Amino acid sequence: MDEYESLSHTRWECTYHVVFIPKYRRKVLYGELRRHLGEVFRRLAEHRDSRIEEGHLMADHVHMMIRIPPKYAVSQVVGYIKGKSAIHLARVYGERKRNFVGQSFWARGYFVSTVGRDEAQIREYIRNQEQEDQRLEQTRLWQ
Numbered sequence: 001m002d003e004y005e006s007l008s009h010t011r012w013e014c015t016y017h018v019v020f021i022p023k024y025r026r027k028v029l030y031g032e033l034r035r036h037l038g039e040v041f042r043r044l045a046e047h048r049d050s051r052i053e054e055g056h057l058m059a060d061h062v063h064m065m066i067r068i069p070p071k072y073a074v075s076q077v078v079g080y081i082k083g084k085s086a087i088h089l090a091r092v093y094g095e096r097k098r099n100f101v102g103q104s105f106w107a108r109g110y111f112v113s114t115v116g117r118d119e120a121q122i123r124e125y126i127r128n129q130e131q132e133d134q135r136l137e138q139t140r141l142w143q
Contacts, residue, residue, distance in 0.1 A: 020110035
């Protein structure tokens with residue numbers, strides 16, 4: 001996107017490639033849960049004035065390209081998304097309706113990289129990650 005965002009005294013373009021995994025890298029992001037999480041992530045990002053530009057949920061990890069305003073640290077936004085989505089998942093899928101403060105669904109860390117001028121390449125990488133993983137898995141079977 002060639003267009004800059006603006007705050008009251010700032011013009012900015014801060015886009016990041018973020019990857020994080022479920023705890024123990026469990027392959028739990030299948031089916032209904034996988035379809036539901038995309039919308040949850042988008043709503044949570046909006047709470048921090050951020051926008052998920054591109055995203056893909058793999059079986060055992062999440063890729064997203066996210067625009068975060070400079071008034072927020074990347075760690076604040078990613079921590080917020082991971083924490084609130086874990087609580088949401090426990091309430092909706094874990095049958096814990098009351099007094100739930102969070103259970104570790106996501107692993108503690110995450111990967112982040114600035115996008116810069118490689119935005120088109122990173123968008124393509126995120127879109128085709130699943131096919132690339134399947135291709136690599138097939139080549140490993142024949143070795």
